[in-house]
Structures are given as C-alpha cells and as structure tokens.
Amino acid sequence: MAAAQAGRGSRSARVYGPSLTAVCLAPMTVLLGVLFYLPVGAFLARSFLVDGFSTDVYADLASRPIFLLIFLRTFRTGIIVTLVALVLAYPLAYAMARARPIVAGVATAIVLLPLWTSVLVRSYAWTVLLDDRGVINDILVGSGLLHAPLRILYTETAVWIGMVHILLPLMVLPIYSALRAIPTDLPQAASGLGASPRAVLRHVVLPLSLPGVFAGVVIVFISALGFFVTPAILGGPKTLMISTLITQQATSLLDWPVASAIALVLLVITMAIVMAVGRSLSIERLLSI
Amino acid sequence: MAGTQRIARTLRGPRLSSWLVAVPVLIFLILPTLIIVPISFTPVDHLQFPPQSLSLRWYEELFQQAGWLDAALFSLKIALIVAPVATIVGGLGALAVVRGALPHASLVTGLLAAPLIVPAIIYAIAVLLFLGPLHLTGTLPGFVLAHAAIAVPYPYIVVSAALYRYDADLDLAAMSCGASRLRTLWHVTLPNIAASVFTGLLLAFLTSFDDATISFFISSVSEESLPRKMFDNIEFAISPVLAAVATLLTLVTLCGVGLAIGVQVVSSRRRRVRITEEVEMA
Numbered sequence: 165m166a167a168a169q170a171g172r173g174s175r176s177a178r179v180y181g182p183s184l185t186a187v188c189l190a191p192m193t194v195l196l197g198v199l200f201y202l203p204v205g206a207f208l209a210r211s212f213l214v215d216g217f218s219t220d221v222y223a224d225l226a227s228r229p230i231f232l233l234i235f236l237r238t239f240r241t242g243i244i245v246t247l248v249a250l251v252l253a254y255p256l257a258y259a260m261a262r263a264r265p266i267v268a269g270v271a272t273a274i275v276l277l278p279l280w281t282s283v284l285v286r287s288y289a290w291t292v293l294l295d296d297r298g299v300i301n302d303i304l305v306g307s308g309l310l311h312a313p314l315r316i317l318y319t320e321t322a323v324w325i326g327m328v329h330i331l332l333p334l335m336v337l338p339i340y341s342a343l344r345a346i347p348t349d350l351p352q353a354a355s356g357l358g359a360s361p362r363a364v365l366r367h368v369v370l371p372l373s374l375p376g377v378f379a380g381v382v383i384v385f386i387s388a389l390g391f392f393v394t395p396a397i398l399g400g401p402k403t404l405m406i407s408t409l410i411t412q413q414a415t416s417l418l419d420w421p422v423a424s425a426i427a428l429v430l431l432v433i434t435m436a437i438v439m440a441v442g443r444s445l446s447i448e449r450l451l452s453i
Numbered sequence: 454m455a456g457t458q459r460i461a462r463t464l465r466g467p468r469l470s471s472w473l474v475a476v477p478v479l480i481f482l483i484l485p486t487l488i489i490v491p492i493s494f495t496p497v498d499h500l501q502f503p504p505q506s507l508s509l510r511w512y513e514e515l516f517q518q519a520g521w522l523d524a525a526l527f528s529l530k531i532a533l534i535v536a537p538v539a540t541i542v543g544g545l546g547a548l549a550v551v552r553g554a555l556p557h558a559s560l561v562t563g564l565l566a567a568p569l570i571v572p573a574i575i576y577a578i579a580v581l582l583f584l585g586p587l588h589l590t591g592t593l594p595g596f597v598l599a600h601a602a603i604a605v606p607y608p609y610i611v612v613s614a615a616l617y618r619y620d621a622d623l624d625l626a627a628m629s630c631g632a633s634r635l636r637t638l639w640h641v642t643l644p645n646i647a648a649s650v651f652t653g654l655l656l657a658f659l660t661s662f663d664d665a666t667i668s669f670f671i672s673s674v675s676e677e678s679l680p681r682k683m684f685d686n687i688e689f690a691i692s693p694v695l696a697a698v699a700t701l702l703t704l705v706t707l708c709g710v711g712l713a714i715g716v717q718v719v720s721s722r723r724r725r726v727r728i729t730e731e732v733e734m735a
Contacts, residue, residue, distance in 0.1 A: 180554070255478070259471040274479050410575070
C-alpha cells in the first residue's frame, strides 16, 4: 500500500500530467508557431505562388547557369572551410583533453570567447587585418618581406579565413567533448597490451572521437552554407554565395518567388544533412554545456 | 575535472606535437578580436597598429557622433526585453519536454530547436516579409518579436539539459512534505538549476544583442540596431571609431562569457561539495 502510494506520488512529482504539460509548452509553441514557422512557411510558399500554384520558378532556377555556379561555389566554400577547421580543431581539442584542468579551462575560455563575440566584430577585425593597408600588410611590407601589399580582402581567400575563424569553435567543442568522454581505461589497456602511443591514438582514441568529429563537421558545414555576414563583408562581387544571392533577389530585384525558391533549396539541403546524421548530433555538446 | 586529469595521463600519444598546432590555433582564435583593442586607442584617423600614442579620441567621437549611442541603447533595450521573455518561455518549454509525457518527444524537441538550424538568412527575409505588412519593421516591438524566436531555443536547450541532470526525487521529497507544485518548482527545482537558467538568459541576451543578419533586414533609417549601424559603417569607411565600437562589444561579450563560466564553476563546485557530503554521510 505504502509502496503503491509512493509510486503514485513519484509519478506525479516527476511527470507532469497532460494539462500541465500543455500549459508549459503553450507559450513556446505559440511563440515559435506565430513568429518562426508562420513567417518562414509564408516566405517559402511564395516560390509556388506565381499566378496560382506553379513550379515554374524551379524550372527557371535550373535553367540559369549562374545559379548553379553560385550553389557550387557555396558548397566548395563549405567543404574547404569544414576541412580546414577540422585539421586545425582536432589537435587543439586533443591537446585540451590531455591538458591539466587549469590549462584546459583557459583554452576553453579562449575557444568560447570568439564563439560569443559578435560575428560582425570578428568580420570587421579581419578587414582590419587583411586590408591593403591593414595590419598584416603593414608588417609584411614594413619589414621588407614584400614589396607590394597582398590583395586578400574582398577575395575568396578572405571569406575562407573569416569563416574558418568564426566556425572553428563549433568544431573544437564537440571533438573536445567526445575526447573527454572516452573511458580512461581503454587507451590505458591498449598501451598496457603493448600498443605504441601512435597506435593507441590511431586505433583507440581516433575511432572513439569520431562522433564528435562528425557533429563538428555537420554543424560547421551547414552553418557555412547559410553564412551571410562574413561573405558580405570580406568577400567581393566575385564571391557571391547562396545567402547573398537570396538577398540580392529579394531586396534589390524584388523577385520574391526566386528568392523563396533558392531559400527552399538551401533549407532542404540543410535539413537533409541534419536528418541524415539524426541523433548523433547533440546540440548540448555543441553549446558545450 | 578529476576525470580530465585521468584522461590526461592515459591518452598517450604525441603530446608536444599536438601543442605545436594547438597554440597557434588558439592564437588564431583570439588575436583578431584582441587586435581591435589597441587600434581603438589611436589618436590618428586611420587604422594604425601598433598605435604610436594612446588617446580616447575615438571613444569621445563615439559618444558625440549622432546615432552610435542611440543604436547601442536601442539594441540594449531589445535584448533586455528578449532575454527574460525567452528564458521564461524556453524554460517552461524545457519543463514540458523533460517532465511532461509528450507523444513524439523527439519530433517536438527538434521542432523547438529548429531556429538554430534554419539558416539565419532565410528567417531574416521571412520575418521582414512578415513584419512589413504589420508596419513593425524598424520598431522596438518588431525587433523584440523577431529576436524572441531566434533566442528562445538557447534557454530551452540549456535548461532542459539541466533538468535531465537534476534529481527529480528532490521534488518528490518536497511534495510529499506538503509543498504545492508551484512552491516545489520555485523553492526546490529552480535554485538547483539556477546556474543553467542564468546561462540561458545570457545566451538569449547575446543572441539578440549581437544579431546582425536579421537586424540588417528589419532596421529602418531612424530605428536601427547597433550591429546594423556597424554593418553600414564597415561597408562605407574603415574608421577607428568602429574599432572603439568593436572593443566595447567585445567587452560586453567578455563580461557575459566570464559571468556564465563563473556561475557554472561555482555551481559545479557546490554540487561536488554536496555529493561529497552525501558520500560521507553514507
């Protein structure tokens, strides 16, 4: 009897009934429903609403080679940025996972600070560094290493540098958290059985950290596909990306159906990637909570 | 922390060589943001690094030039409304998802976190089209509404993570002592997850305060947020006044991140003390 009561009591304390659940969920559902899903849905629906329902816009989209070119460029940028970020992030995450707590803490703070610094501030910082008369060129030309300044700003290279810098924390944090989650006795056992340090890294640590690598790669890649601020500031006319293309179509040409169609394609690609990896993507891990 | 130490000893492998890459990467991460700081103190009217002498000229300019202060206050006002609203709404959503018996829980979780994954540019243009006919573009309510939607997933995720970790037996104990559900939430649950609620509040604040993409589209000439005004100025002129703005913004972020880490450290230390006490009692 007492056990049954305790059981019922624990149920009601831990688990909310349907009405309480609904009350708690209602504000967020209304907020996102009205302010997020409704506007996004309405915008995306525009691509099908040209003189009644039609899919002509998509045929139009496919017939313009410049659009394909911009999509390909965006993907190439995404791939390059993701690979560079991975190559830079893994050794850092590895070193952090092996460091003393205080060192790891300082390194984590250094990774978190840029993550939460305005994207605009960071992009601006890169214009200051990369400009023809910017800090880097000042040093290179001033020291006599170069005769003429390097033209980096407003090129694709500038966009890549800026994007790697901005997305790097999103690669470091999931890898770091995956490396920390490796049960300590596994590498120990491997080396106890005579594996060389390199073999432990290659056959034990690396495979076990792959979920983190995976999460980082996905989040960096999909973020890169939709980047707007950095390409707009660091890039030039020759570095048009999907997001700048959508903006151009929407605000300069006022071609809402085309803007909407490109946005839908971008969203479908993004969602397909997220769905494909599904559960292995832990958002908590990304926020490093 | 203790776990890290053990891993540190057992993750055998090239230790020195990993730092050979890690240190330059850390410098790469931090340097661009820091280089702005000395530049903002230059007395000359072009970007100079390192500055030959120091002055507060550009900070004075910042406060005298029309618009900067207004834009900063406008952004601050928006973020100060958005952060608590997003935290309450997102926190309640977290309670519903973690405690409630929801059908299709993983689908619900995904839908609630979607604003984090949908590219900002899509939402920015969507919300521009949405607010336009309502005559809300370039207004405080318009910004608040637009920012609330992108800010709310952060407290929602942070608080639900904390609720999953939280020992619900404490609530059970409080309620079996006669506390109402609301009292239990306020006096037992909330103090235990306070650090995470605070982190969620900070993340929501920063999301709104730093938002450049949405602001770019829904600002008007008279009412613009700080990031939008910066955006315009970057495109037109590279003046040290921007370095001063950027320095102040970085300072705001530094305080925010510092606070969040501080609160987390204190609360995890408390948690550890409590666990140690429990172990000793047992």
